[in-house]
Amino acid sequence: MANNSKTILKLTVNGEAREDLVPPNILLIDYLREVVTITGTKSGCDGGECGACTILINGNPTLSCISLAVSQSGKNIETIESLATNGRLSILQQMFHEKLGTQCGFCTPGMIMASEALLRKNDNPTDDEITKALEGNLCRCTGYVKILESVKAVIGDNARVRV
Amino acid sequence: MEFLPDFDVKRPLTIVEAVAMAAMKNTCFLAGGTDLMPNLRRGVGNPKTLVDLSAIAEMTEINETDSGLCIGGGVTLQQLIANPQIQRDFNVVMEAAETIAGTTHRYTATVGGNLCLDTRCQYYNQSEWWRSANDYCLKHKGNICHVAPKGNICRAAFSGDLAPAMLIHEAQVELISTEGRRVVNLDDMYQEDGANSLTLKQGELLASVTLSKLDGYQTAYKKMRVRGGVDFPLAGVAMAVRGSEDNLEDMRIALTGTNSRPIRLEGTDALKGKPLDEAGLKALGKLVFAQVMPMRSTFTPAAYRRKVAINMVRRLALNLLCQAYSKR
Numbered sequence: 001m002a003n004n005s006k007t008i009l010k011l012t013v014n015g016e017a018r019e020d021l022v023p024p025n026i027l028l029i030d031y032l033r034e035v036v037t038i039t040g041t042k043s044g045c046d047g048g049e050c051g052a053c054t055i056l057i058n059g060n061p062t063l064s065c066i067s068l069a070v071s072q073s074g075k076n077i078e079t080i081e082s083l084a085t086n087g088r089l090s091i092l093q094q095m096f097h098e099k100l101g102t103q104c105g106f107c108t109p110g111m112i113m114a115s116e117a118l119l120r121k122n123d124n125p126t127d128d129e130i131t132k133a134l135e136g137n138l139c140r141c142t143g144y145v146k147i148l149e150s151v152k153a154v155i156g157d158n159a160r161v162r163v
Numbered sequence: 164m165e166f167l168p169d170f171d172v173k174r175p176l177t178i179v180e181a182v183a184m185a186a187m188k189n190t191c192f193l194a195g196g197t198d199l200m201p202n203l204r205r206g207v208g209n210p211k212t213l214v215d216l217s218a219i220a221e222m223t224e225i226n227e228t229d230s231g232l233c234i235g236g237g238v239t240l241q242q243l244i245a246n247p248q249i250q251r252d253f254n255v256v257m258e259a260a261e262t263i264a265g266t267t268h269r270y271t272a273t274v275g276g277n278l279c280l281d282t283r284c285q286y287y288n289q290s291e292w293w294r295s296a297n298d299y300c301l302k303h304k305g306n307i308c309h310v311a312p313k314g315n316i317c318r319a320a321f322s323g324d325l326a327p328a329m330l331i332h333e334a335q336v337e338l339i340s341t342e343g344r345r346v347v348n349l350d351d352m353y354q355e356d357g358a359n360s361l362t363l364k365q366g367e368l369l370a371s372v373t374l375s376k377l378d379g380y381q382t383a384y385k386k387m388r389v390r391g392g393v394d395f396p397l398a399g400v401a402m403a404v405r406g407s408e409d410n411l412e413d414m415r416i417a418l419t420g421t422n423s424r425p426i427r428l429e430g431t432d433a434l435k436g437k438p439l440d441e442a443g444l445k446a447l448g449k450l451v452f453a454q455v456m457p458m459r460s461t462f463t464p465a466a467y468r469r470k471v472a473i474n475m476v477r478r479l480a481l482n483l484l485c486q487a488y489s490k491r
Contacts, residue, residue, distance in 0.1 A: 068196065
């Protein structure tokens with residue numbers, strides 16, 4: 001299919017430096033799922049409207065279904081797989097589990113990565129700030145209240161009680 | 164959605180390299196890609212080469228000028244919102260930027276990309292099979308504009324939010340191509356043709372946009388959309404006013420989402436020096452009614468969008484005059 005030559009893409013995915021031969025027209029989500037073979041990142045609407053494919057690029061939340069892989073040269077990519085350490089869920093993941101922020105689970109990787117980006121910049125966000133940060137993420141189970149409760153359970157005194 | 168078409172991607176490091184790469188036919192610039200990539204996946208446009216602008220450092224600067232601010236075309240919307248000078252002196256631009264798409268998009272989407280946004284239509288922003296079943300349309304591959312079948316012009320709507328806000332601030336854009344550099348009024352970068360709404364030449368790059376400060380004005384941006392986040396405007400209004408309800412000293416209004424280009428509302432000079440009372444608001448509504456031209460380009464009916472535009476203009480004018488009054 002591809003007439004255009006592949007190029008070597010150098011970047012970091014979840015802390016691991018990688019070099020992969022990729023065609024110019026491969027999307028970042030397809031690169032992650034099919035080349036790196038980490039499938040936690042989900043493709044929902046497939047057109048930048050639902051946020052299920054949200055990952056972090058240099059710490060910023062980004063939609064991987066409308067980003068080209070070759071544009072990410074030299075960047076630091078983090079996906080949902082990066083959050084758990086030694087088999088233990090991060091506190092944000094744990095709260096999504098305990099507070100039932102996860103229903104069918106399809107939007108969850110995107111919800112958690114968008115929330116993670118917010119919490120790294122602002123460790124005590126207001127309800128409005130959480131809602132604003134997640135405005136681009138759709139949950140087709142409509143479990144929004146539980147999702148907001150999950151994020152809120154991580155912040156401020158709630159988090160200290162947990163840890 | 165379909166796979167991406169077969170194209171090559173180039174990543175220049177300077178503007179000079181970028182415009183040299185884009186001089187060939189079938190080449191198009193890729194900025195944040197938040198609008199372009201979904202369009203390419205839907206099969207509208209089939210470029211042979213994409214010139215990715217994301218590695219050009221000189222396009223990501225925001226610099227103060229004598230009378231305002233010069234913003235690089237590659238500045239992301241998030242950078243724009245977080246800029247202290249934008250927050251202090253260009254409230255309408257900040258408010259407009261905050262409404263664009265969703266938080267996640269704004270980390271990628273750029274100022275240049277939003278100003279050069281492709282026009283939108285319910286018959287155009289569809290999948291290939293949807294459009295082929297409908298015999299395509301005037302904007303792409305077809306012969307008829309399904310919105311206005313008797314006409315010979317595409318009626319897709321310009322849907323960028325930054326353009327009206329920047330028109331309020333007398334924006335000028337710096338355009339660079341292999342033929343050289345030119346500076347034009349932002350207003351002149353657009354034309355009322357949905358299939359060809361930008362007056363840019365092939366390979367011409369929007370390198371930066373310069374805004375002039377407005378002293379003594381209250382400014383704001385309001386937008387109506389179906390979904391509270393991640394949605395294009397059904398109608399958007401940018402406004403700057405000076406004076407009070409008893410004496411309107413000056414008023415600038417620009418609209419988006421209603422025509423194939425962003426428009427500056429003409430005729431507001433007639434309202435100056437008078438109170439903005441019931442008669443004044445009625446006259447203002449008439450100006451909007453006469454100049455906006457929402458068509459059947461969205462699922463939301465055109466007549467509703469026209470009413471919304473009129474009411475948003477009136478409401479915003481009163482709100483801003485009240486703000487001006489309370490700041491005295």
